[in-house]
Amino acid sequence: MIRGQRISSPEHPAGSSRDAGPPDDRGSTPAGQATGHEIMGDGGSALTTARARLRRSLPLILGAIVLALILLINLLAGQEEDTRPLSPDNAAPAGARAVAEVLASEGVDVVRADSYDEAVAALEEGPATLFLNDAQQYLSAGQVGDLAALADRAVLAAPAGRQLTALDDDFAQVGAVPFDLSGDVPALSADCPDPDATAAGTLTATGTAYTGAVECFPVAVGDATGGLYTTSDDGSMAVLGAPSILSNEAVTEDGNAALALRALGSSPTLVWYEPTGADVVSTGEGIDPRTLLPPWVDPLLVWLLVCAVLAVLWRGRRVGPLASEPLPVVVRAAETAEGRARLYQDSRAVGHAAATLRAATLARLARRLRVDRSASAAEVIDAASRHSGRPRTELEQRLRYIPTTNHQLVLWAQDILDLEKEITPS
Amino acid sequence: MVITGRLVLLALLGVVPVIVYPGATSILLWALLLAVAVGLDLALAASPRRVGIRRTLPDSVRLGEQCTSVVVLRNDTSRTLRATVREAWQPSAGAVDPEQSVAVPSGEARRLTLLLRPTRRGILRVETVTVRSAGPLGMAARQVTVPAPGVLRVLPPFDSKRHLPSKLRRLRELDGRAAVQIRGAGTEFDSLRDYVRGDDVRSIDWRATARRRDTVVRTWRPERDRSVVVVLDTSRTSAARVLDEPRLDTGIEAALLLSVLAERGGDKVHFLAYDRRLRARVDSTAKGNLLASLVTAMAPLDAELIEADWSRLPAQVRAVSPHRSLVVLLTSLDAGAVEEGLLPALPGLTERHVVVVASVRDPRLGEMSADRSTAAATFRAAAAERSLLDRGAVAQQIRLLGAEVVDATPADLPPLLADTYIRLKATGRL
Incomplete structure (x- = not known):
């Protein structure tokens, strides 16, 4: 898709400087816009690029050469040591x-x-x-x-x-x-x-x-x-x-x-x-299945391999280097609370959790019932009793209950939350 | 050097001769054909090194809005340039179509327009422009990556702007009010006017009434030309995310609303971004539009992963405003950080200034404390309650030291902070 817009008057005639162009102040830039200098080329040439690439890939090329040499030496000096038992060239204890x-x-x-x-x-x-x-x-x-x-x-x-x-x-x-088990x-x-x-x-x-x-x-x-x-x-x-x-x-x-x-x-x-x-004598004439294939299969496979390599080169080349993004640190604010919750749970701090929940409920009740912040729990319960018309002992019993297991904690936590809503319907 | 899909297609066409004339000859001949095509294309392609690139960028763009990066390509060769051009913007710049194709005849220039929709506040950069110049056959291309750095400043969105009209109206309503309706001392005398029913008799100016035949009351207007110092904490605690927005960004929103409001209210506004040293400073007394200079100064701010040094804050505040002023600290109320850092430094501020500590509260804590369905949820609720109690305790300590505390969720913080400012102004405490 051609997306460029035509610009009426080219400012530079063809064939001017090859290097970065001079800053051009003739064109009026709109307010709040910054027009940079004209930049031309990366300061190199095809030769320097090729040289730089060669230099960059030199370790790879050297590695490939070393690998090829090792393979070659192994293939040429293929006479591996004879390890067959009773072989006349085998000097090992089992050889002959x-x-x-x-x-x-x-x-x-x-x-x-x-x-x-x-x-x-x-x-x-x-x-x-x-x-x-x-x-x-x-x-x-x-x-x-x-x-x-x-x-x-x-x-x-x-x-x-x-x-x-x-x-x-x-x-x-x-x-x-x-075989004599005694070994003799x-x-x-x-x-x-x-x-x-x-x-x-x-x-x-x-x-x-x-x-x-x-x-x-x-x-x-x-x-x-x-x-x-x-x-x-x-x-x-x-x-x-x-x-x-x-x-x-x-x-x-x-x-x-x-x-x-x-x-x-x-x-x-x-x-x-x-x-x-x-040396095993084969019985009957076997047919090599490859002889049944038409003669063009092998060349075709070779050519398709070439095409695959070309396709890899085509798709594998990016338009320019990757752009990097400085990523921000992501810390969720509630993370510390979550961590503390897991600590409570791992250490089975039922009593501690219950005390915290109770304190939070009392603090909220105190605020809603306009009781002074410095008031004791008993004063808050008194106020709640007066406000809701419930017997003080019931409130005291429900709030002062001390759960010992996770199950009791869950039930009690829900209970005091309900209690809180009943006393101070928002 | 780059090969194109067209070359791969041509190579696949080679399947026909390879099948018809199987053998090495057809393979070699077709490979030769490909090599000739590539060589011809490379030789006839316009050199991408002789393409002039000039980029025009807006100075800044507000987050959430879009802008364009305009690149002008000038073909300095004697051949037509068939180019694919890519600007390597960092991903958060939100380039919609970073790769564009263009044909530039010899000696002419073409303009490419790239739409940017930034997704992050800050300084966004583009380092390179890559020009891939294809030959006339379109089988091979020459590619050069040109270092063409560019910078786009993405400003904070100032979403809290929508609260501004209502707060401004409230601020204007303070003008001309009878003193009795706004309890407290320190408001400035504005003018005298005739008594109307409903005015407090205590605001009747008897002396003026004696000079005239009608009853006259005094009216007051809020003080003007007080200074408001907004301090934005950029230390590690401001990196924490609340509702997927860093505290810092919420603080920026609140600071913007407060600063603009205070400036319209006739006060001098000083903005400081501070952790261990001053990161940014903007004064309303300086030349130019306050909002513009504020957002420009705020754009590159980022949370530093260091602890704030509050002990040097009083000196910083004194440096910008030697007189009594309203100091607004946009920070967090995390128990540990505040107890060790902010609390010891607060008395130094409160003895000279009116101090408001504003903090973002995580609504997630409230959700956690209300969910008591399972054992794990109940422990989470307990932990959340613990955090809330700690916050409450810290806020109480701050209040005891004589400072105001505004603790609100991200959406509520800017308007609540603005309300606090209006209340302080109305009661003449500035």
């Missing part, structure tokens, strides 16, 4: 870096496979031992069978019962070794013809028992028995029911190290494979 390092220094090429395909490729390259540590049981029985068939020697760390079904050799899970783990002797187990001698470990061709370190699980280290007849397949013996923490105990090194170090290459969720 000690075994891997010892094997490597003994000339065994420890290849760490991160995916099923990598494991297959590594195994195909030559004579290798597979160490499969699938604690989350991602792999299917077929995958385990295929891997075991590819490897010259396979050591499975506590596999699930279903993962053993596709193996050439006959292994089965018996169950977890019952009995030492187990090899008790089998397997040379690795015999070399290890005894184990002090707990885990899962398996049955197979050769059962070493036999334990009883319920009625059945099984071994913590079970191998096939030819020793090319081993199931380690107690993978914890490989951990950095426990590898030095008893025969743990002997068993671990002998079981894993028989081939020039050791493929250390810890499957991840990515």
Whole structure:
């Protein structure tokens, strides 16, 4: 809406001074009106404004840069520490870096496979031992069978019962070794013809028992028995029911190290494979719902985002700075009385409140009945009795009553108010 | 730089090419189109830094009335200025349409009229004027905030003015009254006139009657040229609100009515606003209209959050009026503040002057003391009665010290104070 009124004669020709104009006294100002000097511009230029804004937003920009740098560094140096148990790179007590390092220094090429395909490729390259540590049981029985068939020697760390079904050799899970509440783990002797187990001698470990061709370190699980280290007849397949013996923490105990090194170090290459969720074989072809959308949806969303940002910039910019208002202090005059009332109530000052009400009533009666201000309560009651024709004792009784509870106070306060109105109807 | 809704609309139109030719190219091309439009607009917009701004403001406006702030925009560029102009008045100035659009051709000037309806008494300020100059396409604009300070003095409303005619009539009726009808000494002899039935025989001037054949009575007129000193308390107690109006504002109303009345009654009026030091002083003996100078002096008054120092008040009063005068103190009767501050200082005033202490009573206390429906209400009633009793006691102490007390609700205080003045004048106590 154009609201300006046209002014007949412009006082300044175009292109005069850029700075604040001189005071102009030519125009006659109406009485009681103050016309200020003409002011032009804020004394700056677009460049200075831009510079001032830049200076003002410098901390923000610096902060954003620092944040971006931190993010970038985090993304680039994304190799976070390996904390998975029994991982060959994990130096924590639960890791298995000690075994891997010892094997490597003994000339065994420890290849760490991160995916099923990598494991297959590594195994195909030559004579290798597979160490499969699938604690989350991602792999299917077929995958385990295929891997075991590819490897010259396979050591499975506590596999699930279903993962053993596709193996050439006959292994089965018996169950977890019952947990001894006393906390003592009995030492187990090899008790089998397997040379690795015999070399290890005894184990002090707990885990899962398996049955197979050769059962070493036999334990009883319920009625059945099984071994913590079970191998096939030819020793090319081993199931380690107690993978914890490989951990950095426990590898030095008893025969743990002997068993671990002998079981894993028989081939020039050791493929250390810890499957991840990515290795799970999916059943059936899934359809990505995004492929069903028309191709313009993504660009449209991007463009709408741009439009939203523009709309924010449009609505977010004020016409000039906010004007401030010096606000007055707001104190209600009756506030002190309200506060005093709450004090009375909180401290249950029934007697005090009653005395105040009585005094106020007597003071009003005295004023209405023209009794002197210095008169005593008895004189006021006398006057009230004379004025209203009521017996003095009744008035005295009603006015001098002393309430003790809130309930009595309320009733009595209403009563003396009524009494007051009856005696001096206004 | 500012973008407008038109640019956002153009950006939304870009949805069509993005759908028809999906891909980065259409997005980039449309973004380029937007950038070109913005750049063109910014380049072709008249520079808001070369717009002359001149504001015309009334000196003062009475609270409750409206006024206009006129801004003249002069376009000093060679392009047409399409501007949105905003005057950043503080909110209580009640600017009706602070943002206005105007087109100013090159080299010309336009007048913008901004309606102000102030909602608070005092000095209202405007610090800046913002000029947003849009380009010919209306897609982008350049914005500059120009420091252009302005001040508007909002005067007290003087609502109690409506009591003035009746009080003035009563004041005039004092003239020419027989002395007997207004008991008391000290009235001035005015003239002699013939006796009419009803006049008190005691006012018959026997000497004059002896010179003439008719009976003659003396008439009197109230004293003139007495001085009235109105002291307005601006200390912390005057900040308290009674019926959503600070005590100070009620005091201002009462002071205005009394001052105007006293001036018309032929007395000299001195107004002081005082807490620990003098905040404002107006004398009727000075040049110019008393009412105008009073409201101008009262406009910027605000309650200071400090305790009043009454001990120095007698000296202040003596400074403005060395003779016996009527001193009206517009303050509050809060027990603590008065007992410690005003009471010790009162004897110093009452021994020389006639003193009236006027105070605003909160009608809320009366309502509270009458409501005894619940336990909480009864305790409130007791507290209110306590306050009223304390007030009564303080008022009694003040009366004992020889001063008059006017304690009334905000609406009643100005007329009651005026009545007190008329009564004092009629009885010749000034």
